[in-house]
Amino acid sequence: MRNLINQAQLTLDIENFLKCLKRRSREWDEFYSQLTNLLLDFNDIYDPDDEYPGYLKFFVILRYDLQSIDSDEVDLKDELEMIGYREIRKWFLDLSEDFEKDYKIIEKQKDENKIEVQKYCRSILNKCSRILVARVDLGYLQEYSSRIRVEDIYKDLDILLNRIQNKDGIFKHVIGFAWGIEQGGKSKGFHCHLAIIYDNAYRAGSAEYWGNEIIELWKDITRDFGQGYNCWNHKRVAELRSKDELGIGVIHRRDSTQVANFIRAMEYIADHHKRTLQYLRVKPRGRRVFGKGQLRAQYDRR
Template sequence: MSYSHLNQPLVVANVHNLVTDILANTISFNETMDKLNGWYYPFMNHLNTELFYLQPVLAFLSATQAIVGDTYPENVIWDHDKTQRFITMLSCYRNDIERECIMFSYKESQNKRELKQYTQSLTNHYSRLLFIRIDLKYAKETSHHVSIEDFDAHMRKFRELISNKKTCFEHLQGNAWALEQGSEEYGLHCHLLLIYDGSQRQNDWYLAREVGEKWKIMTGGLGEYYSYHDSERKQQYKQYGKLGIGMIHRDNPQEVENAVASALYLTKPNKNEQQLKSWLPNMRTFGHGIYRIPKRRGLPPIAK
């Protein structure tokens, strides 16, 4: 079997999904055996002890090593007996996995409250704001070149560009971002929210395109993006009274409510399956700008 099309995050995600499927009893024995034979070697080949992994991935590593010991990964064949032992052993890790899911939901709830307060502060302060929503991701055909280290480096550099507030980030008044890992088709990606001064910026479609193209250039052509700002998609949202991107006026409560709801998509406590499956030490997966800064017009100075 050729593994040239696989990258580190995808292999880890497949192992994670195998464990969760087994514990949820949504996968057959024969399919489990086939996937063990398909994923064990590439997982061990991509294993990086400097990374942190989610509990299902750690359970996979611990259970498989308990069964095969020091056997070279390329020599391991998952037969009926080994597969049955693996399935049985996974139940020992169920509590740790469930505890991690609870902690994730709690942290996302905290992020949600924080982001809601942040976006409401901005909409209360400015008469009009331009909300931009865009997803930064990687082209499927080249995603095997992207490691979690690459993703972290790309996002750090892109956040620096946002902070500099030049070119397509000029007149930016707020931002928020969340890193996630989806299916093979979507893989590693970032949900990005940009909030501009509506008296200085008006064309949301153009700005979204400029930001997306900036991502593609910065990633050396590996990046792709998805914009929510084409007229057809916006019309669909508007038709159902849910349009929360584009120009948002403070004196229109429905627009403000929709904008805050759109922003909160970045933090969903029930999106356990979208977590990064592995990450670097000190790697941030969520963040937003700072509202209370000394130069924010109309506000009293921050007490020292």
């Protein structure tokens, strides 16, 4: 095993490397060294139970086709040099059209998620005339980023979602929720955007208070590896309020501006086009990157 590998950063680095390979018709300095190191690191973190969309699929192919992938750095680099830059690039370009279909699927899914979340928000407001929306971003401390795999955030989120669905403790009067998992580099890594929607007729407390409570619960679930950001940031809230764009906190059904802002804030969680570059480059097979609660046909306020 090589040094601890940051899975989130490595998969971003591989994608960026392959974008360069597509753009550049001529070999660049350190090409073989870079490719060798990326392949060896990828071989260490590869899991057949994970999905690698888009350009990452090329590294899965290389992993199975290169004879020296389980050898040392020198042997693998020698094999790549024997194949040559032009042949490697041609190999990638011949397959890139198929790889890029994954990106179109990702964009299509985002549009579908946007429509889904709009309907969900309106359904919630049909049930409750006044709601309280808490928004948090949940992730992991940077010093632990090399230990975190994409499976970890799904496992930790599953525990949190189970607490929400069971209306445990701080989630007693939750009427709805939505989440989206994304991927940043070293500073953000794998992280989750989460909105919790309370029936404000029954839930005392502010969006800031409940956001902080959710973050503390996340830290407990992650054994203090986790951290969170409360979107009820006073400076940011004041800025949004001055522009009449605040979509969290108390939302009144009768206020069309508040409703529009609320829906827009929820669309952000569904990962609309503003944050295209933070899609997952690796995820457990069959898992979704976005989800929401199931609104009961007859909402039970007990």
